[in-house]
Amino acid sequence: MAAAEAPPTVVVDHVDVHYRVFGTGEHRAAQTTDSGRRSAIARAGHRAIGGGQGMVHAVRDVTFVAHEGESIGLIGRNGSGKSTLLRAIAGLLPPTSGRIWVQGRSTLLGVNAVLMPALSGVRNIQIGCQALGLSRREVTERLDSIIEFSGLGDAVNLPMKSYSSGMAARLRFAISTAVVPDVLVVDEALATGDADFKERAQERIAQIRQEAGTVFMVSHSNATIRRQCDRALWMDAGRIRMDGPAEEVLAAYEEDSLEARRARWRRAKARAEAKAQTAATPKPSSEG
Numbered sequence: 001m002a003a004a005e006a007p008p009t010v011v012v013d014h015v016d017v018h019y020r021v022f023g024t025g026e027h028r029a030a031q032t033t034d035s036g037r038r039s040a041i042a043r044a045g046h047r048a049i050g051g052g053q054g055m056v057h058a059v060r061d062v063t064f065v066a067h068e069g070e071s072i073g074l075i076g077r078n079g080s081g082k083s084t085l086l087r088a089i090a091g092l093l094p095p096t097s098g099r100i101w102v103q104g105r106s107t108l109l110g111v112n113a114v115l116m117p118a119l120s121g122v123r124n125i126q127i128g129c130q131a132l133g134l135s136r137r138e139v140t141e142r143l144d145s146i147i148e149f150s151g152l153g154d155a156v157n158l159p160m161k162s163y164s165s166g167m168a169a170r171l172r173f174a175i176s177t178a179v180v181p182d183v184l185v186v187d188e189a190l191a192t193g194d195a196d197f198k199e200r201a202q203e204r205i206a207q208i209r210q211e212a213g214t215v216f217m218v219s220h221s222n223a224t225i226r227r228q229c230d231r232a233l234w235m236d237a238g239r240i241r242m243d244g245p246a247e248e249v250l251a252a253y254e255e256d257s258l259e260a261r262r263a264r265w266r267r268a269k270a271r272a273e274a275k276a277q278t279a280a281t282p283k284p285s286s287e288g
């Protein structure tokens with residue numbers, strides 16, 4: 001069955017997300033540059049609303065439907081709204097307007113796992129899995145395989161506060177994927193952990209896809225998106241600029257990034273040439 005014919009798992013319907021930020025009056029001044037152009041901060045969707053407060057319009061009128069078995073990569077420049085959209089899909093951030101409908105349970109990798117630094121890895125697995133809805137018996141039955149998947153070995157009996165960030169990431173991943181979620185949301189989490197764990201994590205994601213879940217993934221690595229995703233959404237200043245097969249969207253995004261680099265290079269060259277010309281122009285003599 002083609003993905004688009006599979007049952008829908010996530011419907012995002014004209015969604016906007018704003019953040020309210022608290023700052024100083026400097027924020028208003030930052031809206032335009034000396035040359036009168038809109039500043040980077042304004043382009044990123046920041047708007048002063050007075051009283052030292054501002055609003056960031058992080059996601060703008062986003063609409064799409066995801067289906068069972070799809071693996072969707074979110075790509076785009078820094079601050080384009082990828083993480084915000086994922087957090088909204090995972091139910092951690094309410095949209096300011098529009099609606100998000102999710103079939104079943106969505107899990108944001110690593111965040112839904114309730115981890116307590118003073119407790120051992122084993123206790124955290126027990127508590128985390130119960131928070132995900134497993135019964136005590138189910139946790140006991142799965143404990144060995146979760147520990148085995150985490151690859152922590154004997155360290156699983158040590159308090160979590162003694163773990164490195166990579167070890168904690170392994171534990172979070174092992175807990176949050178112990179129960180196959182209907183919708184798994186991965187935010188660059190695979191960037192943590194060593195090569196061996198990354199490989200195991202990728203296998204696990206592939207397995208979740210086969211078990212008919214839907215995977216959303218944010219990554220700045222185009223190679224990761226190519227390997228893991230069949231569809232991509234390109235976010236640009238809070239909007240979806242392109243939605244389609246991963247390869248096509250990545251090709252367009254890469255071409256755009258290359259063009260942006262070329263434009264930057266042309267501007268830098270023009271500036272350098274103008275500076276050189278000014279330096280070469282003889283100054284008018286003060287004698288007379």
Ligand SMILES: Nc1ncnc2c1ncn2[C@@H]1O[C@H](COP(=O)(O)OP(=O)(O)OP(=O)(O)O)[C@@H](O)[C@H]1O
Pocket residue numbers: 019020021044045056057058076077078079080081082083084085
């Ligand atoms: N907690 C927050 N409070 C206020 N503004 C926020 C918050 N989180 C994100 N933003 C703003 O929302 C916009 C979108 O940010 P978001 O993190 O969703 O982008 P992103 O595409 O995931 O960026 P990156 O690639 O750098 O991770 C940015 O302008 C950012 O400054």
